[in-house]
Amino acid sequence: FTKKLFFHFTITGLPDEIEQHTPPYKEAIDDYIYIAARYSPDHVIWRFDPVCITDKVPFELIETIFTECAEKLEGSCSKCYISFVQMYKKALFNFRKYSSHEVAVLENDIVNNYAARLAAIAAKYGIQVYACCNDHLLSDSVMKGSCINSSEMSKLFNDPSINSPHNPTRKECGCSKSIDIGTYNTCAHGCLYCYANADKEKAAGTAREIDKNMNGLGFHIDDKSSIVPASSTKKKENKSGDKSQGVLYKK
DSSP states (O other): SSSOOEEEEEEOOOOOBBBBTTOOOHHHHHHHHHHHHHHHHGGEEEEEEEOOSSSSSSSHHHHHHHHHHHHHHTTTEEEEEEEOOOHHHHHHHHHHHOOOOOOOOOOHHHHHHHHHHHHHHHHTOOOEEESSSSGGGGGSSSOOSSHHHHHHHHHHOOOOOOOOOOOSTTOOOOOOOOOHHHHHHHHOOOTTTSSOOOOOOHHHHHHSSTTSSSSSSSSEEOOOOOEETTTTTTOOOTSSSSOOOOOOOOO
């Protein structure tokens, strides 16, 4: 099997009302350990992301779940990426429509303290905590994240041709230039904080319509690297390079 795969694996342990269709976090931990053993711990990043504190989910509960996860991931995980939930309009809409939770609004000094506490726990189990697009969290124990880091991937895959420049996708992003093969409104997990789904019901419907025989979300890449939309093999790409379904962009 190919070794040139790199995984971001989210495990937060948030309540079902917030992450409505994700597997139980204890099962997710087992899956993470399996992937780390199949590839290597350096091929997988644990995302405890976002940290979502509500009137029913205090930080102390999150801290307890984080400790349990870190303890079980010891030896299989070296990096953990965190951020604190940002209430985009679509996320606020989904929280109000589908849950009884009120998301806490916290000052930076409070979340900085929380981040440092998580980092101290992680360090006990050989895990370094990184902040994703939350530079105010940076400290001696919390490093700046780069979710897609071409330099690290070049070393991991022993491939010097992987050499993309820094190309942030939003404020405080540390990522290298990459091709996004994700598509908005396609994930059926129903996480209320997600910025990629405008409405979880619409996303679930779209997910059901995706042809699982395709090798992309709503599109297929043939042997000639041509994009074939799932809905019709006769449709063509437009001049900008994007497709009618999916957001895979050519370099």
